[in-house]
Amino acid sequence: MADNFKPFVPPENKMKELTFKSVFLGVILAMILGSANAYLGLKAGMTVAATFPAAVIAMAVLRVFKGNVLEENIARTTASVGEALAAGAIFTIPAFVMSGVWDEFNYWESTLLMMVGGILGVLLITILRKILVQDKMLPFPESQACTEIVKAGQGGKSGAKFVMGALGLGALIEVFKNPNGITLIKDSVKGFWEFGASKLNLLDSRGEIITSIKQKGGMLVESPAASPAFLGVGYIIGFRLSAITFSGGIFGWVFLMPIVLFLMYNGIVDFSAGGDNWVNIAKAAYNTTVKPIAVGGMLVGAFYTLFSMRKSLIQGIGKGFKDIKKAKELIGEEESRTDKDLPFGMIMMAVGIIFVAMIVVYNMFTHTLGTAILAAVVMAIAAFVFAAVAGYLVGIIGSSSNPISGLTLSTLLIAALLMVAAGMTGDAGVTAALAVATVVCVVAGVSGDMMQDLKIGQLLGGTPWKMEVAELIGVFFASLVMIFPIILLHQAYGIGSDALPAPQAGLMAMMSKGIISGEMAWPLVIAGMFFAIALILVKAPSPMLIAVGMYLPFNTTFAIFIGGLIKLIVDKIAAKKIENDSDREVVDNTGLLLASGLVAGEALVGIVLAGFVAAGISLKNVFGIPEEFEGYWILGVVVFAVLAYLLIKYPYKELLNHKKNTISVDRMD
Numbered sequence: 265m266a267d268n269f270k271p272f273v274p275p276e277n278k279m280k281e282l283t284f285k286s287v288f289l290g291v292i293l294a295m296i297l298g299s300a301n302a303y304l305g306l307k308a309g310m311t312v313a314a315t316f317p318a319a320v321i322a323m324a325v326l327r328v329f330k331g332n333v334l335e336e337n338i339a340r341t342t343a344s345v346g347e348a349l350a351a352g353a354i355f356t357i358p359a360f361v362m363s364g365v366w367d368e369f370n371y372w373e374s375t376l377l378m379m380v381g382g383i384l385g386v387l388l389i390t391i392l393r394k395i396l397v398q399d400k401m402l403p404f405p406e407s408q409a410c411t412e413i414v415k416a417g418q419g420g421k422s423g424a425k426f427v428m429g430a431l432g433l434g435a436l437i438e439v440f441k442n443p444n445g446i447t448l449i450k451d452s453v454k455g456f457w458e459f460g461a462s463k464l465n466l467l468d469s470r471g472e473i474i475t476s477i478k479q480k481g482g483m484l485v486e487s488p489a490a491s492p493a494f495l496g497v498g499y500i501i502g503f504r505l506s507a508i509t510f511s512g513g514i515f516g517w518v519f520l521m522p523i524v525l526f527l528m529y530n531g532i533v534d535f536s537a538g539g540d541n542w543v544n545i546a547k548a549a550y551n552t553t554v555k556p557i558a559v560g561g562m563l564v565g566a567f568y569t570l571f572s573m574r575k576s577l578i579q580g581i582g583k584g585f586k587d588i589k590k591a592k593e594l595i596g597e598e599e600s601r602t603d604k605d606l607p608f609g610m611i612m613m614a615v616g617i618i619f620v621a622m623i624v625v626y627n628m629f630t631h632t633l634g635t636a637i638l639a640a641v642v643m644a645i646a647a648f649v650f651a652a653v654a655g656y657l658v659g660i661i662g663s664s665s666n667p668i669s670g671l672t673l674s675t676l677l678i679a680a681l682l683m684v685a686a687g688m689t690g691d692a693g694v695t696a697a698l699a700v701a702t703v704v705c706v707v708a709g710v711s712g713d714m715m716q717d718l719k720i721g722q723l724l725g726g727t728p729w730k731m732e733v734a735e736l737i738g739v740f741f742a743s744l745v746m747i748f749p750i751i752l753l754h755q756a757y758g759i760g761s762d763a764l765p766a767p768q769a770g771l772m773a774m775m776s777k778g779i780i781s782g783e784m785a786w787p788l789v790i791a792g793m794f795f796a797i798a799l800i801l802v803k804a805p806s807p808m809l810i811a812v813g814m815y816l817p818f819n820t821t822f823a824i825f826i827g828g829l830i831k832l833i834v835d836k837i838a839a840k841k842i843e844n845d846s847d848r849e850v851v852d853n854t855g856l857l858l859a860s861g862l863v864a865g866e867a868l869v870g871i872v873l874a875g876f877v878a879a880g881i882s883l884k885n886v887f888g889i890p891e892e893f894e895g896y897w898i899l900g901v902v903v904f905a906v907l908a909y910l911l912i913k914y915p916y917k918e919l920l921n922h923k924k925n926t927i928s929v930d931r932m933d
Contacts, residue, residue, distance in 0.1 A: 272333065272415060273725030275600040279334050282730040286335040287737055289325055290342025293318055294742045298346025299749040300867035304493055305354040306753060307870075308820055309767040309812050312500050314347030315340065315410050315716060316853075317427050317860040323417040324424030333418055337726045340414075341717045342738035348713035349382050349742045352706030355669055357750065358759045358769035359698050363777045365691045369754065374747045376625060377699060380618060381647075381706025382739030387611050388651035389711040389718070390732050394605065396715060397722045402659030407719035413853055414724060426857040426914065427864075433910070434492035434865025437903055438873070488822040490900035493870075495907050496862035498827020499855060503835075506828025508806050512813020513821035516554045520814075524549045555770070556785040558814035560792020561799075562771050565808030566673045568800055605728045619644050622703070629695045635688045636696075642682060643700045646675045647707040654712035659719070668712070669768045669808075672705035676772055680779040693780040701772060710739065749871045756874035767815040826904065830911050831855065837912065838919055850922045854915040862907070 273279065297314040305311045322339035326332075331339075357374050360366040396402065413423065488494075498506040619640060626643075627636035650671045679700040683693040714735055721731045750759075757763035760770060778786070796807040804810065813821045838851045 271602055271723060271725030272411075275602045275725065277725070278601075279332050281334040281727055282338055282734060283331075283335055285329055286322075286326065286331060286338040287342055287734055289322060290318075290339040290734060290738055291741045293321060293339065293343030294346030294349075294738045295745050296346070296868065297343060297864065298350040298742050298746055299871055300864045301347045301350040302354050302746065302749050303753060303867035303870050304497065304863055305351060305768075306358070306750070306759060306764040306766045308494060308497055308824065309765065309816055310497055310501070311347060311351045311354075312497060312860060312863055313344075313406060313713075313716075315344045315406065315713070315720070316413065316856055317864065318343035319410055319414055320417070320423045320427050320857060323414065324428075333414065333724060334726055336414065336417075337721055337724050338731065338734045340410075341714075341721065341726075341731045342734040344713055344717055345382065345386075345710060345735050345738040346742045346746075348385075348709040349378055349706060349739065349746055351668055352381055352702070352709040353378055353746050353750065354766065355672060355768040356698060356702040356705045356772055357747070358754070358766045359773035359776065360695065361754065362760050362766070362769055363694055363698070363773035365695045365698070369747060369751050371747055371751075373699075374750075375743050377702045378706055378746060379740065379743035380622060380625075381703040382710045382743055383736060384615065384618060384647050384703070385651060385707040385710030386714055386732060386735045386739060387606075387615055388648055388707065389655050389714050390605050390611055390728075391608065392652060392655050393715070393718050393728060394603065396655055396659055397719050399659065402656070404659050404716065404719045406658075407716050407723065409849070409853070410716075411720050411723040412849060414720070423853065423857045426854060427861040430492075430496075430858045430861025430910070431865040431868075432861075433906075434496070434862040435869040436865075437490070437492050438866040438869040488826050488904070489817075489819040490903040491820075491823050491866060492862035492903075492907060493866035494820055494823035495827035495830065495904075495911075496859035496866075498824035498829075499831045499859040499911055500863075501824075501828065503828040503832035505806070505809060506824045506831075508809045509813040509816075510821045510825035510828075512558075512810040513816065513818045514813075515810065516558065516814035517818040520554055520557065521549065524553050552785075553788060555815060556774070556788035557792035557795065558767070558811050559771050559774050560789035560794075561796040561811030561814060562767070562792075562808060563673070563775065563789070564793045564796035564800075565806070565811045566669060566771075568796070568807055601727050602722065602725055603728065606732050626696060626699060629699050630688055630692050632686075632688065635683065635686050638682055638686060639679065639696050639700050642675070642679050643703050646678070646700070646704045650675070650704055650708045651711035654708045655715035658712040658715045668705060668708045669771075671708045672701050672768075673771065673775070675704040676701040676776060677779070680776050683780055689780055691781075694776045697776045697780060698772065701776075710735075749874075752871060752874040762817050765816050765820075767812050770815065827859070827911075830908050833908075834912050834915050838916055841916075841919055841923065843923075847919060847922065851915045851919050854918040855911060858911055858914060 293314075297318060301311040301314065319336070319340040322336045322343065326336050326339060353374075357369070357377070360374075361369060417423070501509075622643060623633075623636050623640045625636075626639040627633055630636050630639065653671065654668075676697055680693070680697040683689070683697050688696060714732075717735070718728060718731060720726075721728060753759065753764055759766050774789075778789070792811070796811060799807040799810060834851065834855060838847075842848050842851065
């Protein structure tokens with residue numbers, strides 16, 4: 265333990281910790297928050313950290329059952345693993361279907377890959393825990409912030425009202441706006457901005473009108489989606505990152521699409537397969553030109569992200585090997601309650617058993633033992649290296665910025681090239697490469713999230729081995745159910761469609777298929793790569809986010825931008841009253857909890873409505889909503905106004921209350 269360090273609960277205190285109620289609550293929250301993040305990731309290509317809402321909900325629920333702070337810590341730790349597992353799952357598993365190697369999602373294969381990746385992530389980061397949590401050079405920003413929320417919650421102010429209130433509002437809005445629910449608010453609020461007299465003239469190279477198409481909002485310029493989740497994401501990531509993502513949408517839809525449509529209607533590009541329907545034509549153009557360009561941009565962006573973090577990556581890899589050696593040297597030393605991990609020997613034995621088991625699993629995919637062994641070796645090496653990297657990076661920048669997709673893409677490319685070198689081509693080779701990438705992706709997500717949780721546990725005074733057991737339990741149960749929301753969403757909306765773009769999975773599918781089977785629009789992908797290189801040369805921020813913005817529907821990135829704009833307004837208004845870090849934390853934490861609730865509310869209802877769609881049930885018909893009540897765009901504006909009001913009012917109000925209480929305490933002193 266670091267010198268002079270005193271956790272919130274001292275080591276000598278014996279309190280209930282790994283109890284049934286704490287683990288049970290954590291497992292339920294892991295399933296719920298994991299499903300919500302699966303929905304969000306498939307729609308927006310991003311996930312949000314579940315640690316904060318999980319901590320707040322755990323405090324509120326366990327307070328009713330007289331739980332203590334360490335039981336709350338176990339519940340939060342168990343719950344947050346669901347989000348990490350979801351991130352790993354949605355970035356890779358949909359690629360099996362999108363690449364065509366699976367006709368539908370296979371439950372046992374998907375579950376097994378997630379479970380193996382999750383268990384490996386827990387075991388590998390457990391080996392590194394002791395060294396990383398004591399490293400004074402690692403600030404662990406999100407761990408520190410969550411710890412302060414938990415400490416404040418012990419005084420009676422958990423913030424649960426913000427999470428649950430926003431969750432309810434987000435759920436209510438989603439019920440009314442979802443076109444498969446009670447359709448009163450159209451999802452993209454068409455008609456917010458219209459083209460002149462509702463007509464768009466398509467011109468040839470001489471400026472003569474080819475045809476006039478009736479157009480209300482739509483393809484070239486589209487209004488923001490009236491989505492609580494997207495606004496919540498934009499608020500959480502902030503104005504800068506949301507603006508960067510939106511710039512990608514502008515590049516794709518307002519710059520590239522007019523060029524594509526110009527060429528299309530001059531006969532240079534044929535999109536007649538889209539029929540004469542304007543929406544279908546535009547979607548065909550988007551899918552066959554802009555998406556491959558965006559994939560090329562994401563490819564370069566992912567590697568540039570890793571390159572820009574090369575010093576941290578190299579340090580993380582080096583520390584991983586050094587920390588393994590130090591961990592062995594510490595075996596047998598007398599340890600306090602707050603410094604005791606799962607036995608090192610048991611961990612290494614479990615890792616060995618998993619390695620052998622994965623050879624068997626990969627042999628089922630490849631039907632060649634030598635290739636299966638090669639795949640298992642690549643998986644094992646990449647899993648260890650990226651677990652160390654993820655744990656180290658979370659200590660620097662937090663789990664929300666963990667570059668999971670970049671790490672996974674690196675693994676996928678290596679695995680795919682090795683499959684080709686081993687003579688494994690076709691669907692079997694694509695399946696094997698994706699199976700390796702899936703395990704490593706889940707490892708990177710879970711290990712980063714768990715390192716954040718373990719640091720929070722160290723600050724609060726939790727028992728590490730109990731937290732590690734709780735994480736393993738959370739991984740097991742979350743893995744069993746995580747594929748169900750993905751299947752439901754796919755059956756209802758179709759993964760890869762505008763409703764569920766799944767950009768990272770699309771990238772993984774296209775790269776694996778392109779390398780192993782040679783099926784890729786390489787000229788467009790290469791054009792996207794050069795576009796990203798140009799962005800790098802002019803020092804544009806985050807080429808990866810720009811490329812993701814190009815890949816996503818325009819109304820999605822627009823809504824994310826609106827959320828970021830609201831956060832900017834909050835910061836500007838609150839800046840006049842903020843005098844110290846404590847004031848800033850109140851504003852940030854209140855807004856974060858509200859935004860997290862909005863995300864969870866829409867996501868959970870979206871999954872439920874997807875179940876109705878899959879069952880062929882329309883709530884609109886059940887409730888008898890007449891057609892004339894559909895599509896009132898003004899209701900979308902009302903949604904934006906209400907959400908903006910809440911996201912601006914309550915952080916500022918809490919800031920004023922905090923300052924008032926602080927002044928009162930100072931006067932009493």
